[in-house]
Amino acid sequence: MNHPEAIANLHRFVTAIHPLSAEEWGRFSAIWQPGEARRKTILTAKGDTERTLYFITEGVQRAYYLTKEDKEATIVFTYPFSFSGVADSFLTQTPSNYFFETLTQSEFLKTTYAQVNALSLEFPNFARMLSMATAHALKGALQRQIELQTFSAEEKFTTLLQRSPQVLRLIPHKYLASYLGIDAATFSKLLATVRV
Numbered sequence: 001m002n003h004p005e006a007i008a009n010l011h012r013f014v015t016a017i018h019p020l021s022a023e024e025w026g027r028f029s030a031i032w033q034p035g036e037a038r039r040k041t042i043l044t045a046k047g048d049t050e051r052t053l054y055f056i057t058e059g060v061q062r063a064y065y066l067t068k069e070d071k072e073a074t075i076v077f078t079y080p081f082s083f084s085g086v087a088d089s090f091l092t093q094t095p096s097n098y099f100f101e102t103l104t105q106s107e108f109l110k111t112t113y114a115q116v117n118a119l120s121l122e123f124p125n126f127a128r129m130l131s132m133a134t135a136h137a138l139k140g141a142l143q144r145q146i147e148l149q150t151f152s153a154e155e156k157f158t159t160l161l162q163r164s165p166q167v168l169r170l171i172p173h174k175y176l177a178s179y180l181g182i183d184a185a186t187f188s189k190l191l192a193t194v195r196v
Contacts, residue, residue: 001034001107006057009081010109013055017136018129027119028126032109037102043085044100050089051113056080059106060170063098064178074178077103077171084108087137103171148181156180157190 007029014020020028032055037043044050046066054061057080065073075098078084089096090113120127147156160167160180167176168191177187 001036001057003034006034006055006107006109007032009057010055013081013083014129018125018132020123020126020129024119024123024126027123031111031115031119033111034107035110036105036107039102039104039106041102041106042099043102044089044096044098046097046099047095048089049093049095050086050100051093052085052110053090053113053116054078054084055109056082056084057107057109059102059104059108061100061102061106062171062175062179063100065098072178073181074175077167077175077179079166079170083133087134091134103175153180153182153186154190154194156182157187157194161194 010032011025011029014025014028035054043052043054043061056078060077060079061084062077063075063086065075067073084100086096086098086100088094089098093113116130120130147159151159157180160176173187173191174184177184180187182190
């Protein structure tokens with residue numbers, strides 16, 4: 001990993017959410033360490049408390065829920081350049097209801113809840129940036145909830161491809177079907193017939 005380039009990408013990402021002062025950015029950029037994980041690595045297991053905030057620089061990850069019948073329900077995908085991890089567990093420091101895993105070889109910057117929380121307490125503007133990032137994530141989650149509950153299978157499929165056309169080549173189709181809440185056969189049919 002090119003650490004200076006990764007930090008530069010983090011700076012662009014954070015600035016787009018809410019700019020930090022030079023001092024705030026200097027302190028924030030100093031708490032990140034490079035990390036990597038092989039394909040299909042569980043980074044956070046159900047029942048673990050998420051203590052790590054990731055900034056993804058390479059690869060694709062997903063969070064998923066495992067039912068009593070051992071059926072996986074994919075909740076979210078992350079890829080460069082974005083924050084990642086089990087957000088609700090990280091923010092509340094409570095056990096995760098989900099698994100967070102890499103789908104591909106992944107590289108990231110990582111920091112800890114303790115470091116992020118210390119900066120939030122010291123710098124009100126930094127806490128504001130975190131609040132804005134959380135608000136954007138909540139907005140996306142609520143929009144996705146509307147799509148899951150009210151869109152047809154075809155509407156869900158086309159909306160996903162309009163928003164993130166790269167997913168078809170990055171993510172196995174069984175996970176995309178799970179994310180959309182449709183079965184694999186329906187996904188295959190849509191893939192063959194729908195043009196975006």
